[in-house]
Amino acid sequence: MKGEAAFVAALRHLVYDPAARGLADDCAVIELGNEALVLTHDMLVEGVHVFDGADPADIAWKLVAVNLSDLAAKGARPLGVLLGHMLGDRDDRFLAGLHDVLNHYGVPLLGGDTVAGEGRRAWGLTAVGRATHRPVPSRSGARAGDAIWVTGEIGAAMLGFEALRDKTGADSTAYRRPMARLAEGEALAPLVTAMMDVSDGLLLDSSRIAEASGVTLSLDSKAIPLATHIGRLHYALRWGDDYELLFTLPEGVKPPVKATRIGKVLEAGSTGLLLDGNEPEGELGWMHGT
Ligand SMILES: Nc1ncnc2c1ncn2[C@@H]1O[C@H](COP(=O)(O)OP(=O)(O)OP(=O)(O)O)[C@@H](O)[C@H]1O
Ligand SMILES: Cc1ncc(C[n+]2csc(CCOP(=O)(O)O)c2C)c(N)n1
Ligand SMILES: [Mg+2]
Structure with missing residues (x-):
C-alpha cells in the first residue's frame, strides 16, 4: 500500500454508516430528524502544508479556513470547531491567529486536545456545521448536460x-x-x-x-x-x-x-x-x- 488514496481505499472497507458518504465526500453528514450535522477533519503538517518556521498565526488561520471550506462545500453553517494542537515555540502567535480567524467567521471553539512531541509539528481541526439545505450537496450528483x-x-x-x-x-x-x-x-x-x-x-x-x-x-x-x-x-x-x-x-x-x-x-x-x-x-x- 502506498500513499493517501490507497489508505483511504482500505479505510472504505471499515465504513458501513451512510453518514460517512462512502469516504468519497468533503464531509460526513449525520441526519437527525429535520436537521443534518455536517462534520469534517483536516490536518496541517509543518513543511508539507505550511513552511517550516511559518508564523503560527497564519497556521492557525489556515487550519480553521481549510476546514470551514469543506463545510462551505456542503452549504453548512459552522457550529464550532475542536482543535488538536502540538505545543511549540510561538504558541502566543498561534493563539492570536486562532482568535482572529474564529472572530472573522464568528465560529466558537468547542474543545480539542493539547500534546507535546518531537519532530515536525502537525495540527488537526474538526469542524461541525448544520446543513442549511437538504439534501446536503454531494460530489455524486453531477449529470450529463450539467x-x-x-x-x-x-x-x-x-x-x-x-x-x-x-x-x-x-x-x-x-x-x-x-x-x-x-x-x-x-x-x-x-x-x-x-x-x-x-x-x-x-x-x-x-x-x-x-x-x-x-x-x-x-x-x-x-x-x-x-x-x-x-x-x-x-x-x-x-x-x-x-x-x-x-x-x-x-x-x-x-x-x-x-x-x-x-x-x-x-x-x-x-x-x-x-x-x-x-x-x-x-x-x-x-x-x-x-
Ligand atoms: N484518516 C482517515 N480516516 C477516515 N476517513 C478519512 C481519512 N482520511 C481521509 N478520509 C476520508 O476520505 C475522504 C476524502 O478525503 P479528502 O481528504 O480527499 O477530502 P477533503 O477533506 O475534502 O480534502 P482535503 O483533505 O484535500 O481538504 C473523506 O470522506 C474523508 O473523510
Ligand atoms: C510548504 C508547502 N509546500 C507545498 C504545499 C502544497 N500543498 C501541500 S498539501 C496541498 C493540498 C491540500 O492538502 P490536503 O489534501 O492535506 O488538505 C498542497 C497544495 C504547501 N501548501 N505548503
Ligand atoms: Mg474538500
Missing part, C-alpha cells in the same frame, strides 16, 4: 507559495490565509447537482466529482479563471490550496454568486476528465505520500 462552474480564481495560492519560497515580497495572502466560501456555499446549496471545494488542484478535484457521479467532466482551459498567466496553466490547475467552490448546475441555471463557467458534464467516457477534449497529462494534483 454545466461546470468555479468561484474565484485558480492558482493564487500557488503564486503566494512561490512568493514566500523565492522571497520576492509579492503578496502571499491567498496561500497563508485562504478564505472559506461559506456565503457562496450556502447560496449555491439549493441549486447545485454536485459541489466540493478545490483543495488538491482543479483537475484532481474535478476527477473526483466525475468518479463519484459516474460521468465525465469536460473542462475548457480558456474559460478557467487563472490568477496567473496562461504559461503557468499546467501547474495552476494541479497545484491546489485554492479553496474555491467547484460545482455543477443544470444547464440554464445561473449561479447566485460570482462564478465562472468552465466546462460541461458528459456521459461517462473512457476517462473521467477531459481538458480541451483530451485526457490531461501527468499527475492531476496533490496526493500525499505518492
Whole structure:
C-alpha cells in the first residue's frame, strides 16, 4: 500500500454508516430528524502544508479556513470547531491567529486536545456545521448536460507559495490565509447537482466529482479563471490550496454568486476528465505520500 488514496481505499472497507458518504465526500453528514450535522477533519503538517518556521498565526488561520471550506462545500453553517494542537515555540502567535480567524467567521471553539512531541509539528481541526439545505450537496450528483462552474480564481495560492519560497515580497495572502466560501456555499446549496471545494488542484478535484457521479467532466482551459498567466496553466490547475467552490448546475441555471463557467458534464467516457477534449497529462494534483 502506498500513499493517501490507497489508505483511504482500505479505510472504505471499515465504513458501513451512510453518514460517512462512502469516504468519497468533503464531509460526513449525520441526519437527525429535520436537521443534518455536517462534520469534517483536516490536518496541517509543518513543511508539507505550511513552511517550516511559518508564523503560527497564519497556521492557525489556515487550519480553521481549510476546514470551514469543506463545510462551505456542503452549504453548512459552522457550529464550532475542536482543535488538536502540538505545543511549540510561538504558541502566543498561534493563539492570536486562532482568535482572529474564529472572530472573522464568528465560529466558537468547542474543545480539542493539547500534546507535546518531537519532530515536525502537525495540527488537526474538526469542524461541525448544520446543513442549511437538504439534501446536503454531494460530489455524486453531477449529470450529463450539467454545466461546470468555479468561484474565484485558480492558482493564487500557488503564486503566494512561490512568493514566500523565492522571497520576492509579492503578496502571499491567498496561500497563508485562504478564505472559506461559506456565503457562496450556502447560496449555491439549493441549486447545485454536485459541489466540493478545490483543495488538491482543479483537475484532481474535478476527477473526483466525475468518479463519484459516474460521468465525465469536460473542462475548457480558456474559460478557467487563472490568477496567473496562461504559461503557468499546467501547474495552476494541479497545484491546489485554492479553496474555491467547484460545482455543477443544470444547464440554464445561473449561479447566485460570482462564478465562472468552465466546462460541461458528459456521459461517462473512457476517462473521467477531459481538458480541451483530451485526457490531461501527468499527475492531476496533490496526493500525499505518492
Ligand atoms: N484518516 C482517515 N480516516 C477516515 N476517513 C478519512 C481519512 N482520511 C481521509 N478520509 C476520508 O476520505 C475522504 C476524502 O478525503 P479528502 O481528504 O480527499 O477530502 P477533503 O477533506 O475534502 O480534502 P482535503 O483533505 O484535500 O481538504 C473523506 O470522506 C474523508 O473523510
Ligand atoms: C510548504 C508547502 N509546500 C507545498 C504545499 C502544497 N500543498 C501541500 S498539501 C496541498 C493540498 C491540500 O492538502 P490536503 O489534501 O492535506 O488538505 C498542497 C497544495 C504547501 N501548501 N505548503
Ligand atoms: Mg474538500
